[in-house]
Structure formats: C-alpha cells, structure tokens
Amino acid sequence: MNKKSLHYLRMHTNMESVINELSPHFNGEGNTTSNDDKMPYDLFVETVEQAPIAISITDKKSNILYANNAFSMVTGYQTSDILGQKESILSDKSTPREVYYDLWHTISSKKVWHGTLCNRHKSGHRYLADLTIAPMLNDQGNITHYIGMHRDITKAYESEKKVINHKLLIESVINSSPMAMVVIDDQDRVILDNHMYKALISDLDKGEPATYFLQLLRDVMADSWQVIQSKQQGFDNHEFKIEGKGNRKSRWYSCAGNWFIENEVNADAFFDNASKQYLILTISDTTKQRRQMQELHLQTLKTIMSEDERVRSLRETLLGAMHQIQMPMNQIKAAEQIFRHKRDNQYDGLLQNLLQIQQSGQEAITMMQKCIPEIIQTAVIPVNLNQIIHDVLLLCDVRILEIGIDVYWQPLFTLPPLLGSENRLRILFKQLIDNSIDALIRNSKSAEHRIKITTDADIDLIYVYIEDTGPGIPFEKRTKVFEPFYTTRPMGSNQAGMGLVIAKEIVNQHHGLIEIDPTYDQGCRFKISFPRHKNTAGRLA
Numbered sequence: 001m002n003k004k005s006l007h008y009l010r011m012h013t014n015m016e017s018v019i020n021e022l023s024p025h026f027n028g029e030g031n032t033t034s035n036d037d038k039m040p041y042d043l044f045v046e047t048v049e050q051a052p053i054a055i056s057i058t059d060k061k062s063n064i065l066y067a068n069n070a071f072s073m074v075t076g077y078q079t080s081d082i083l084g085q086k087e088s089i090l091s092d093k094s095t096p097r098e099v100y101y102d103l104w105h106t107i108s109s110k111k112v113w114h115g116t117l118c119n120r121h122k123s124g125h126r127y128l129a130d131l132t133i134a135p136m137l138n139d140q141g142n143i144t145h146y147i148g149m150h151r152d153i154t155k156a157y158e159s160e161k162k163v164i165n166h167k168l169l170i171e172s173v174i175n176s177s178p179m180a181m182v183v184i185d186d187q188d189r190v191i192l193d194n195h196m197y198k199a200l201i202s203d204l205d206k207g208e209p210a211t212y213f214l215q216l217l218r219d220v221m222a223d224s225w226q227v228i229q230s231k232q233q234g235f236d237n238h239e240f241k242i243e244g245k246g247n248r249k250s251r252w253y254s255c256a257g258n259w260f261i262e263n264e265v266n267a268d269a270f271f272d273n274a275s276k277q278y279l280i281l282t283i284s285d286t287t288k289q290r291r292q293m294q295e296l297h298l299q300t301l302k303t304i305m306s307e308d309e310r311v312r313s314l315r316e317t318l319l320g321a322m323h324q325i326q327m328p329m330n331q332i333k334a335a336e337q338i339f340r341h342k343r344d345n346q347y348d349g350l351l352q353n354l355l356q357i358q359q360s361g362q363e364a365i366t367m368m369q370k371c372i373p374e375i376i377q378t379a380v381i382p383v384n385l386n387q388i389i390h391d392v393l394l395l396c397d398v399r400i401l402e403i404g405i406d407v408y409w410q411p412l413f414t415l416p417p418l419l420g421s422e423n424r425l426r427i428l429f430k431q432l433i434d435n436s437i438d439a440l441i442r443n444s445k446s447a448e449h450r451i452k453i454t455t456d457a458d459i460d461l462i463y464v465y466i467e468d469t470g471p472g473i474p475f476e477k478r479t480k481v482f483e484p485f486y487t488t489r490p491m492g493s494n495q496a497g498m499g500l501v502i503a504k505e506i507v508n509q510h511h512g513l514i515e516i517d518p519t520y521d522q523g524c525r526f527k528i529s530f531p532r533h534k535n536t537a538g539r540l541a
Contacts, residue, residue, distance in 0.1 A: 026328045027319050057136075062087045065145070074129075074152050076122030087148065088127075092120040107135050107146060116153070127154045128230040180283040182210050186276060202285065203251075204242060213283060215257055216240050219372060229277075234258040239286060252290040257281045298394055304423055305395075305430065311373045320369050325368075329361045330412055382417035383425060386455055392429045393453075399437055400451075414456050418462055420510045428506040432466050432526055435500065440522060462532055467517075467525035478516045508514025 048055055054071040058064050073081070075090055077113050095118045106113040112134045119129045131150040134253045135143045163347070171192070174181050180197040182190055190210055200209040217238055218225050229234060236256035243250050257279050264274040336354045393400075393407065398408060418425075433451070454465040473481060482504045507514040512530040 031347045054150050056082075056087070058087055058146045060143055060145070062146070065353060074150070076129075078401070081122070090117075090119045092126050092392075094118045094126070103133065105301060107133050108143075109470060110135050110141075110143060127152045128157050128421070129153070130217070177282075180209070180285075182283075184210050184279045184281060186278070188214060191278065197283070206242075207463065209283065210281060213240070213281065216258075217255060229259060229279075232261070232277075242527065246374070246491070251285065251287040254284045254286045255281065256284075294394070297525050301391060301395060301426065307429055308423055308427060313502070315372055316505075318372050320501075322365050322368050323364055325361055330363075332358055332361070366399040378421040378423060380419050383420050383422050384415070385418055385425070385462065386415050386420065387410040388425050389429055389453060389455070389464070392426055392433055395426075395430060396433050396437065401433075402448060403437065403441060405437065405440060405449045405451055408450065410452070410454045412455045416457055416462060416532055418510070418532075420530075424506045424509065428503050428528075429464075429466075431500065431503040432528075435503075436466060436468035436524070439468050439472075443470045443523075457532070460532060461529045464528045465517075465525060466528075467520060467523060469523040472521070472524045473516060475518070478518075481515075481516075 019451060038123060050067050051068060052070055054064075054074040055064040055068045056064055056071055057272045058307055064082050064085055064087060067077075067079055071082075072078050077089075099115060099117065103113050103115065112132065117129045117131055118126055120126055129150040130153045133146055133148045136145040136147055138144050171194075174192070174194040177194060177196065180200050180318075181194045182197045183192040185191050188211060190208065193210075193415055197209065204212065206212040217235075220238060221235070224317045227233075234257060237254060238256070239252060241250055241252050259277055259279050261275045261277055267279075268274070332354055336351060336358065339351045339354070389409075389411070393409065436451050440451070448469050450469045451465045452465070454463075456463040456465070481500050483501065504514055507530075511530060514526060514528045517525040517527050
C-alpha cells in the first residue's frame with residue numbers, strides 16, 4: 001500500500017490487527033518472517049497498487065479503508081477524496097434496490113457476490129461497473145473486511161447492445177420481407193431464417209426447404225455452382241415449378257442467392273484469422289405472376305388461333321362449297337353435250353336453260369373464289385411439340401373440367417424439335433383434342449371419360465398419339481371423316497365437319513401423316529407422325 005493509505009489505516013484502525021488479517025504472510029513494516037515461503041510485504045503492496053483493475057477494501061460497515069490507483073482512474077476519486085467514505089458514494093441511485101439487497105444478503109452470508117451496478121463518476125457521468133465483492137474472514141471465520149474489484153464495462157456493454165440491436169434490426173428487416181429468406185452455412189445448415197421461410201416448411205411438404213432448393217439449384221447449375229461459389233458472384237432468377245400434392249395446385253418459386261464471408265469468433269480462430277462462408281438464399285413465390293403470364297399467354301394464343309381458325313374455316317368452307325357446286329355443274333355440262341349431239345330442235349329450250357344454269361354456277365364459283373381469304377405465311381422454326389400440346393391442354397382446360405374428363409399426359413422427356421409453325425400446330429392439336437372431347441360428350445353412357453396423349457420418337461419420325469374412350473369411328477367411315485363437310489355427329493349439329501379436314505391439311509403442310517389406328521377398339525386413337533430433320537421451306541402457307 002502507498003504511504004498515505006498505510007498512514008490512514010494506522011490512524012483510523014487497529015493497523016496491526018488489519019495488516020495481520022489482510023496479509024498473514026507479512027509482518028510489521030514489510031520485513032519477511034523467518035519462514036522462507038512468505039511473500040515480501042512490499043511486493044504484495046506494489047502488486048495491488050499496480051493491478052489494472054479497481055480494488056478497494058472496506059470495513060464491515062462499507063467504509064473505504066484502501067483504494068488502489070486503478071480505482072482512482074475508474075471512479076475519478078483520488079485517495080484523499082475517498083478514504084473514510086462509504087462505498088455508496090459511487091452509487092448513481094439508479095440501480096434497483098433489489099440488486100443491493102441481493103449484494104448484502106450474499107456477502108453477509110460469507111459468499112462472493114458478482115454483478116453489475118450503475119455508478120456515477122466524480123465528474124458526474126454514469127458508468128457501468130462489473131463488480132465482484134468478497135468477504136474477508138479471520139481465523140475464527142468471522143467477517144472483518146470486504147474487498148471489492150470492479151471495472152468500467154460501459155463501452156463493452158454499449159458495443160454488445162449495438163451488436164444485439166443490429167441483430168434485432170436485421171431480423172426485423174428479414175422478417176418483414178415478403179420473400180422467404182434463409183442464411184445457410186457451408187454444411188447446408190440453416191443459421192437464420194424469417195417467418196416466410198418457416199411458412200414454406202408446411203406449404204411445400206418437402207422437409208427442409210433450403211435443402212430441397214439447394215439440390216435443385218445444384219442440379220440445374222451443375223459445374224457453374226462451384227465456380228460462382230468460389231468467386232462469391234451470387235445468382236438470381238432461377239425458377240422452379242413444384243408440383244402440388246393431392247388437390248394442391250402446382251406453384252412456382254424463384255431463387256436468388258449471395259455468398260458472404262464471416263470471421264470466426266471462437267478461441268481456435270484467434271490467431272489463425274479463420275473465416276466461414278455463408279449463403280443468403282431468397283425464395284420468392286412467383287405463382288401469381290406465373291399464372292397471370294400464363295393467362296395472358298393463353299389469351300394471346302386464343303386470339304391468334306381464333307383468327308387463324310376463322311380464316312382457315314372460311315377458306316375450307318368456301319372451297320368445300322365450290323366443290324359441292326362443281327359436282328352438279330359437271331353433270332349439267334355432260335347433259336349439255338348429250339343434247340348438242342342429238343341435234344334435235346325440240347331440245348333447244350332445255351339446252352338454253354342448261355347453258356344459263358352453267359353460266360350462273362360459274363359466276364357463283366368465280367365469286368366464291370374471290371371471297372377465299374389468303375392464309376398468311378408463317379415462319380418455320382424448331383418447335384417443341386410437348387410445349388404445343390401443353391398449351392392446347394390449358395386452352396381446353398375449362399371444357400375438360402366441366403365434363404370431368406381424366407387426361408393422361410405422357411410426353412417423351414427428350415422429344416426432338418420439329419421444324420414447323422407453332423400456331424398451325426396448335427390449331428392441329430386443338431382440333432384433335434376438341435374432336436375427342438366432343439366424342440366423349442356424345443358417349444354419355446360410358447363409365448370412363450378419358451383422353452390419353454403420348455409423344456414418342458424413333459430415328460426417323462416423331463409420333464403423337466391421341467386416344468379417347470368415345471364411341472369411336474366405324475371402319476367404313478375412317479377415310480371419309482377427312483373429307484369436307486363429312487361428320488359423324490348427329491343430324492342437327494351445328495358443327496360443319498371441317499375440323500379433321502383442317503387437321504389433315506396442317507399435317508400435310510408439315511410433311512406428316514395422320515391416320516386412325518385400326519387396332520384400337522376402346523374408342524378412337526389418332527396417330528400423327530412427322531419426319532425428323534426434314535429440310536422444309538422457310539415458310540408455311
């Protein structure tokens with residue numbers, strides 16, 4: 001102890017008794033006793049004086065008997081100001097009373113108390129004191145003094161609170177996000193997530209959503225995953241369609257991610273400056289946007305197909321009508337030739353009528369020819385027939401659901417592309433699927449309403465099979481259904497019987513073949529085949 005502190009102790013206490021109690025290893029003014037293992041008293045005093053933590057010693061009534069240099073630096077009170085004062089002089093009075101109660105109850109029970117108090121510096125500002133108080137006992141086990149050690153932890157507390165506040169702020173921002181967000185470590189473990197992510201766990205029914213989407217991303221990105229991860233480049237707009245279970249509809253999710261590095265905080269990394277990589281993965285439910293885009297796409301397709309179908313139907317109708325008119329005209333022409341060869345004047349009036357009929361018929365045919373609309377040429381491009389049929393099924397979705405038709409869609413996953421017109425091919429399959437739906441409507445007695453669509457391919461051809469459980473087409477009528485105005489529908493039907501005519505024309509334009517499978521006896525099955533790698537012209541009429 002310094003001389004001033006030592007002098008105060010000698011003046012106001014039974015110094016010899018206190019010294020003996022406080023330091024049983026010392027004797028008198030610092031001389032060592034005869035025992036060789038006793039520590040020099042001066043060394044003990046200098047150790048306490050130079051200790052970098054505030055140390056004070058009080059009597060049983062909390063009067064300060066000693067304070068070291070660090071105590072003065074922490075509290076602002078010099079030794080001359082503090083000796084003889086009670087420890088309560090340091091209190092800011094803002095510490096709850098129950099804390100002091102616990103403190104005194106603990107040390108009075110001869111136990112060590114450790115806690116935090118709000119103290120006031122001599123200059124007036126508050127600071128937080130991390131305090132440890134221990135009772136000092138004599139040989140009889142009675143409390144004679146208290147020793148207190150404390151340090152200013154205000155800055156550490158503020159830093160810790162800032163970290164906590166920042167963490168809460170980050171969590172609040174993440175939780176308020178309309179997207180599912182999750183932080184994943186390099187072992188694919190979820191470190192932090194938000195409320196939207198937790199909702200995915202039950203909505204998807206795929207286990208841990210992060211694990212599920214990470215696998216999808218790695219499968220899609222393949223080798224590039226490791227590259228962008230090592231460069232911390234991030235990724236976005238990777239969209240996945242998740243099929244729903246039971247009555248749940250399919251949903252779409254878009255994934256984006258960014259990697260970041262965080263320094264390790266454990267003791268093992270103190271000297272190594274080790275770090276760890278994390279991935280922030282965001283998962284957005286894009287189902288609503290997808291459905292809106294799909295509705296817009298279908299509406300556009302309906303508009304395009306409707307106009308094309310209207311033009312083609314009008315064209316086929318006029319051509320069919322011209323064909324129907326031309327047949328009796330040919331007969332009339334033959335009759336005219338017969339009457340001319342007879343050279344009998346009694347047939348002059350009839351011959352004149354026949355000539356007038358021919359003239360009127362020819363004028364009608366000429367007028368119809370002028371009314372035939374031209375079909376706009378369309379570009380020939382590589383077409384995915386699976387996508388075309390998928391679009392058509394969406395266009396027919398309402399009718400299929402109204403009638404309660406079970407659709408079995410079995411596409412070949414690796415179906416090669418076909419060179420052709422997207423819109424014409426949509427019209428082709430729309431006509432064929434509509435034909436199957438109409439057949440099932442007529443076959444109301446059937447217990448099963450089913451349409452099955454299959455795509456396949458071999459080295460030369462691409463195949464599409466469309467079958468239904470309708471009444472079927474009798475063998476003798478299977479060639480006639482592709483003729484204009486021929487229909488197997490009941491009399492009085494509004495259908496003109498041009499659907500299969502248009503279908504056959506489009507197949508022919510794509511150098512394909514359409515036929516009715518003679519071996520299928522459970523309804524009707526159309527088999528359409530197209531050549532692979534066909535060098536067609538650049539446009540289709």
